[in-house]
Amino acid sequence: MAPIPIKPGIYKIHAHIIGPSAVVTATEYAVKHGAPVITDRLNPLPIEQDWIIEPVESVPGSPYLVRLAHHEAAGLVIAEDKLYVNSVPRGELAKFTFERVIGGVKIHSDKELALRSGHRGAQITLVPPKPEFQETWTLEYVGPLNEE
Template sequence: MPPIPVKPGIYRIHAHIIGPGTQLTATEHAVKYGAPVIADRANPLPIEQEWAIEPTEPMPGAPYVIHLALQENAGIVTPEDKLWVNSVPRGEWTKFTFESVLGGVKIISERGLACAAGYRGQQIELTEPKPEFQQTWTLEFIRPIDAE
């Protein structure tokens, strides 16, 4: 599928997992490559569950980077094909595109792999794109990036 544009802003990213509502969540403790990014129950702490999605450059078709909304220097990186949040230079953050799929969007890394959440509590992995609900996400727009 061709990439679709996403409005830059602050989002909650919901995983399509059977069970309680699940969101993309940064864990509190860093290990190895930063803080693991997991699929977890909705948590009222926005510092862990609100994500800024913005294009890498101001032109149509540019890929996007994703970082914690309340920590502008904490972006998503993908060593070992898993998602981590780390305060490394922005140029080291993974670039993503979004594809429309039945029921949501697929989040595709710059290497062409899809973000997948197999179960609640699992660290998000990058896998070959397939028509599976574990690779389907809903982007819930919360507010523009400049709004507090």
């Protein structure tokens, strides 16, 4: 299917996994490539669970960057087919497209791999896309970008 446009803004990204509601969360500790990104229960503090989704360029069809909403320079990076958050130059952030699927959206990297959440607490991996619910996500719009 063709990529769909996403309204730029602040989002919570919900995983479709069995068990309690889970959202994409930046962990508090860093390893070689940055802080692993996992799915975890919704926490009362949004610091590590609110994400900015914005187009790379302001042209139709442009892929998107995903950054932490409360940490200006921290965004999603991909290393060894796993998802991390790290403070890197904007040009080094991973680029994503979104595809509408039954029950939500599928998130694809620029290498056409899909984000997958195996279970709550597991690091998000990138895999060849399949019609599996662990690769389906819901984007909950929280609000607009606070551009000054």
